[in-house]
Amino acid sequence: MAEFDFTQRFIFENTDVRGELASLEESYAHVLAKHAYPEPVAALLGELMSAAALLVNTLKFDGLLILQARSKGAVPLLMVECSSEHEMRAIARYEAEHISSGATLSELMPDGVLALTVDPSEGQRYQGLVALDGADLAECFTNYFVNSAQLPTRFWLYADGQRARGLLLQQLPADRITDSEEREASWQHVIALASTLSAEELLGLDNETILHRLYHEEELRLFAGTELKFQCSCTRERSAQALISLGLADAQLLLAEKAGTIEIDCQFCNERYLFNNDDVTQMFAEQDAPDASSTVH
DSSP, X not given: OXXXXXXXXXXXXXXXXXXXXXXXXXXXXXXHHTSOXXXXXXXXXXXXXXXXXXXXXTSOOSEEEEEEEEOSSSOOEEEEEEXXXXXXXXXXXXXXXXXXXXXXXXXXXXXXXXXXXXXXXXXXXXXXXXXSOSSSHHHHHHHHHHHTTOSOEEEEEEEOSSOEEEEEEEEOOXXXXXXXXXXHHHXXXXXXHHTXXXXXXXXXXXXXXXXXXXXXXXXXXXXXXXXXXXXXXXXXXXXXXXXXXXXXXXXXXXXXXXXXXEEEEOTTTOOEEEEEHHHHHHHHHHHHSOOGGGOOO
């Protein structure tokens, strides 16, 4: 398990509630190193990364989880991709001149929308939407689960430009407690205790200490952590496929406009892929070549 980048699941032994804690440092630093984000934008992006880390473990699928927050404000886009292999990348778009220190979510992203997309390797793509009308991203994600009539779920998300952390609590189907009133009281109890956790505590303490402070009177089981890491999915081959999709005529026209060299930049990791006339000619020749395995002799 990575020392600083991992998620860790826990369950309450005597009530129907599970939890997850996420910790991001190196992967968060990788993302912030690619762009000079203002402090409020860096914090929002860290919170969204924490949410993705928490959510990817609640989804039983092979593929990609994509979180996008869009608005017409100073931050028109926050985006995080996290694979079922726990590889993550993230980006934000912003207008620096309209961002002040300490700006809130509603100030940065007025009338925004949060989209949660599950893109499985096999099967149907799914997307859910919720308005960015909460006090913070944690409340917006909580509202998403309320509006989508899924299992009751609560989020706590914090980031400070160095570390991003998240806590998720989710009520499970009735098993240990079947009485509806007792079940609701138990859920509210664990929520109330978690709500006493400060940003400083979540950002500064290890998981065992956090859980002991919150639930030392409860019987908990803490599982081994799952590693997370920054990994961009861009490749030269994917960039080449993007050029091929333009068609030969348009690719040649683009070459002429770009003085003989096409540059494709990855906005997530700043990797740059260069293609000259010989590269483009070879790409389309290989694209048009017959499949040798289908040749009849």
